[in-house]
Amino acid sequence: MAGANKLLLPFPKDSVVRCAVRGALASGVGAVGVVVDSDEGPIVDALEGLSVQLIVNREAHKGAATSVLAAAEWALGQNSALMLTLADEPTVDPAILRRAADHWFACVFPTLRIRYRDRPGHPVLLSRAVLGSATSLEGDAGFRQRLRAEGAPELAVSDPAPIDIDTESDYRAALARLTH
Numbered sequence: 001m002a003g004a005n006k007l008l009l010p011f012p013k014d015s016v017v018r019c020a021v022r023g024a025l026a027s028g029v030g031a032v033g034v035v036v037d038s039d040e041g042p043i044v045d046a047l048e049g050l051s052v053q054l055i056v057n058r059e060a061h062k063g064a065a066t067s068v069l070a071a072a073e074w075a076l077g078q079n080s081a082l083m084l085t086l087a088d089e090p091t092v093d094p095a096i097l098r099r100a101a102d103h104w105f106a107c108v109f110p111t112l113r114i115r116y117r118d119r120p121g122h123p124v125l126l127s128r129a130v131l132g133s134a135t136s137l138e139g140d141a142g143f144r145q146r147l148r149a150e151g152a153p154e155l156a157v158s159d160p161a162p163i164d165i166d167t168e169s170d171y172r173a174a175l176a177r178l179t180h
């Protein structure tokens with residue numbers, strides 16, 4: 001993927017990011033916000049026509065935690081929780097997103113994450129209380145460490161974890177999964 005933005009790669013007919021966002025929209029769990037590092041450019045163009053709220057994170061260069069904080073600030077204004085998904089996981093099943101939201105609302109955990117057949121993953125749901133205390137997150141691993149430390153409850157599903165597209169081989173594996 002040398003030099004290519006992985007979120008803009010075709011998957012299969014749309015881009016990776018557009019497929020991921022369309023999955024979130026199809027879940028019907030609520031408003032969908034997409035954290036971007038600018039309010040213009042190819043990612044924003046790839047989302048054209050989708051009913052999403054762009055959340056501009058001008059601090060993105062400081063690590064992934066700044067995107068979580070930007071999403072939390074947006075969510076605190078209008079929601080009782082934030083469901084985090086990843087734009088580089090275009091194969092997340094909308095039904096799993098819906099199931100996670102339904103489970104969270106039935107049990108009202110401070111946090112909830114999905115445990116796939118092979119590992120924990122996204123979505124992750126965060127309550128208003130957790131979002132309000134998230135201001136201390138930093139870098140790229142701060143949030144994962146916090147979930148582990150707090151022993152976030154997990155909702156088990158039988159599906160394999162969606163492929164996180166970080167490398168060329170991840171991308172090929174995600175495309176291959178579509179054909180099976």
